[in-house]
Amino acid sequence: MSPRKSVADTRRTRERIIDRSVAIASVDGLEGLTIGRLATDLGMSKAGVLGHFGTKEALQLAALDGASAIFMRLVWEPAADAAPGLTRLTAVLEAWNRYLETERGAFPGGCLFTTAAVEFDARTGAVRDAVARLYRFWRRRLVAELRIAVARGELPATADPEQLAYELIGAYLALNQAIQLERDSAAPDRTRRAVARLLAAG
Template identity: 50%
Template sequence: MSPRKSVAEATATRARILDRTLALAVVTGLEGVTIGALADDLGMSKAGVIGPFGTKEELHLAAVDEAVARFRAAVLAPLSGADPGTGRLVRAHDAWFAYMTADGHAGCFLTAVAAEYDARPGPVRDRVRAALARWDAFVLGELDAGLAAGELPPGTETAQLLFELRGVALAADQGIQLWQDPQAATRARRAVRRLLAPA
């Protein structure tokens, strides 16, 4: 076997494991995704599953990183070149809610893992917090740009608005996963538009 083929196969195997980890974690929680469960699900040995990562924790961290990369590709990348402000922020939330329900998704992996690890200190919690902090910084930047452009009422407290937008996203995720409400994403889009209504 050529080195190039073996690297390609290793990369494909790693991607397959991560893909299944993300799918299972939305249902069982990330902590519920064990090496044994993955091995059975993928028809692999436990050594074959853990090999690309080294430890279960490294697998979980890699899953968080993969989820972040997919979120960026689906939600943020399409906004490249758009003017900052509330219009771009509405589009970002629309894309996020669409991502929660696309291709058999059952909500947002990062939102689910944040709830699972919110009171459990450690590297996974730290990685999720860092990812969500970057999203918060993006949202605040868009809100500040919208406020400066007169798209929001003068004196709008952007930190409060960020808090309320977080609440909409959490409600959307719960509506999709827990309540299996087919209208959850639509209701979330309406809520975002109400919060970001022009001055």
């Protein structure tokens, strides 16, 4: 086997492990990730799985990074070329709605970040810090678009981007819960109406 092929095979195997880890963690939490389960699911040895990450914490962090990449691909990238401000923000929020409503391949248990936040919010350590960092990153993205919208006059000058971002995130956390816990098929449209009211009120 050539060194180049070996590197490519190693990368593909690592990606398979991360993809399966994301799917498991969305249902059972990051603590539900076990080397034994991954090995069984993927037809690998435990040593083969562990050899790619070294520790369970490293595997959990890799799963978070993998989930973040999926989220950005499904929610941010479809709107990335839209005009900055309210146009792009509206496109992002609609993509976020669809992501929670329909994405059951990578996230069969719903949004992994919501699951991880509940699981780790009262803990300390690298995984908790990574979850918090991802939330802060996403909130800053929303705030940036809201500030542009205010500067362009698309939202009232009195609008508070930080407060609006806080309330928007709350709406989507509620949507994830309504879909996952209550199986509420009306929740996506309720969320659209709530978001439209928030943006209209500024």
